[in-house]
């Protein structure tokens with residue numbers, strides 16, 4: 267069974283009582299084990315509803331949802347909640363419980379003995395980089411970023427294979443947000459959870475998603491693809507519009523510099539230092555930025571102190587075309 271998808275939504279629709287349109291309409295999505303799928307779309311397009319049908323906080327009106335091959339409607343709720351961590355924007359920490367007690371919520375519910383709970387909290391504190399000095403504080407005494415980390419630690423406490431995250435970084439400022447995004451990617455590189463990550467921010471979706479599902483109003487799936495594929499080949503005008511007018515630049519940010527196709531240094535007499543310099547590890551977006559802010563034609567690429575050659579505007583054009 268190890269190759270079967272971790273989550274499947276099969277022709278799922280949801281119409282809330284008292285409304286005359288579907289919040290989610292005939293949605294089918296297959297999410298593989300260990301991948302991060304970003305669900306992105308405008309406000310009210312059904313992202314939260316979709317996520318909550320996976321852990322059964324919302325029951326579909328029709329269609330079927332499976333997790334690890336089992337129809338979720340047939341799985342006991344406590345088992346489902348143990349196997350699916352859930353992180354939301356306002357974090358939903360219990361205000362009258364300390365950070366430590368919050369993180370220990372699920373293990374305590376599962377009846378683990380106190381030594382086991384304590385050692386699990388200890389592991390999580392290291393995993394999610396929580397400062398031990400805040401363990402006895404209450405949620406109101408934390409910064410937005412700290413609260414978010416505690417929310418992630420709590421969701422991971424019972425080591426669930428699946429993590430659902432609903433705009434988890436929506437309430438923190440841009441600098442902390444970028445930090446948390448990077449931390450999530452680092453964490454994921456080690457844990458290989460199956461993550462469904464809801465956001466309304468296309469840049470965040472492109473950064474964190476192995477694949478990105480773009481939803482339109484009424485929970486209609488417009489395209490489901492890897493970020494590079496979306497940016498290169500948007501399926502329709504809605505997707506193209508949602509990706510924004512800087513689609514080519516976004517694509518460049520996903521393309522590494524190809525060290526084997528660099529051009530030699532320009533002929534004698536041209537000082538390549540005037541073109542600025544970049545590290546071989548950066549993306550073509552940074553290369554373009556360096557070209558535009560330098561001499562406008564090329565930028566020298568270094569591996570440490572060794573100059574490997576230059577990236578030119580023509581090379582960037584060819585990569586976008588290829």
Ligand SMILES: Nc1ncnc2c1ncn2[C@@H]1O[C@H](COP(=O)(O)OP(=O)(O)O)[C@@H](O)[C@H]1O
Nearest residue numbers: 282283285289308309310311312313314315316
């Ligand atoms: N409990 C509810 N009762 C009625 N309508 C709802 C309910 N929850 C959500 N909706 C509606 O369903 C649509 C999708 O909502 P939601 O999934 O929260 O969107 P998103 O998370 O993409 O912003 C919206 O039109 C919203 O107003």
Ligand SMILES: [Mg+2]
Nearest residue numbers: 313314315432
């Ligand atoms: Mg929402």
